[in-house]
Amino acid sequence: MDQRTSPFFSRFARNLSAIGIGVALVMGAQVASADELVMRPDxxxxxxxxxxxxxxxxxxxxxxxxxxxxxxxxxxxxxxxxxxxxxxxxxxxxxxxxxxxxxxxxxxxxxxxxx
Structure with missing residues (x-):
């Protein structure tokens, strides 16, 4: 069985992509809130x-x-x-x-x- 078609590799690839999307969303939210703080000095x-x-x-x-x-x-x-x-x-x-x-x-x- 080829490594790319094994059930383990398929599940691993799905989990890895889900983690990547989650990290990207969290980082985007942090950048947006940081911009808001910088834009409103007081x-x-x-x-x-x-x-x-x-x-x-x-x-x-x-x-x-x-x-x-x-x-x-x-x-x-x-x-x-x-x-x-x-x-x-x-x-x-x-x-x-x-x-x-x-x-x-x-x-x-x-x-x-x-x-």
Whole structure:
């Protein structure tokens, strides 16, 4: 019996091709997700000492650093609800600062939506 026509070789070839297709699909998915991360850089990961590092600053310190926001949104959820802590947002033209109990926890840069 020829090696290429044996049942073992036929099954081996099928399994090998299935594994190859699976690896190609996984690698393609990883590349797509990596591209998405690179395409959306933002200032959420600002390092201490940088302009956009706000973690732990009070509302007064944020006002001194960036000026008055264009909008101050009320705490969400409202006081007295079971969902705590309330989160307050201050919206600036290029970013939003999030506060928890009067201290900044995060700054998120606004992204332009693709058309």
């Amino acid at each position: 200032i959420n990961q600002a390092k201490p000492g940088s302009t956009y590092y706000v973690h732990g600053l009070s509302m007064n310190q944020i006002t001194k650093k960036f000026g008055q926001p264009s909008r101050k949104l009320a705490p969400d959820p409202a006081k007295g609800t079971k969902y705590q802590p309330p989160i307050t947002r201050w919206v600036y033209p290029e970013f939003t600062v999030y506060f928890e109990h009067g201290h900044a926890i995060h700054l998120v840069k606004h992204h332009k939506r693709p058309k």
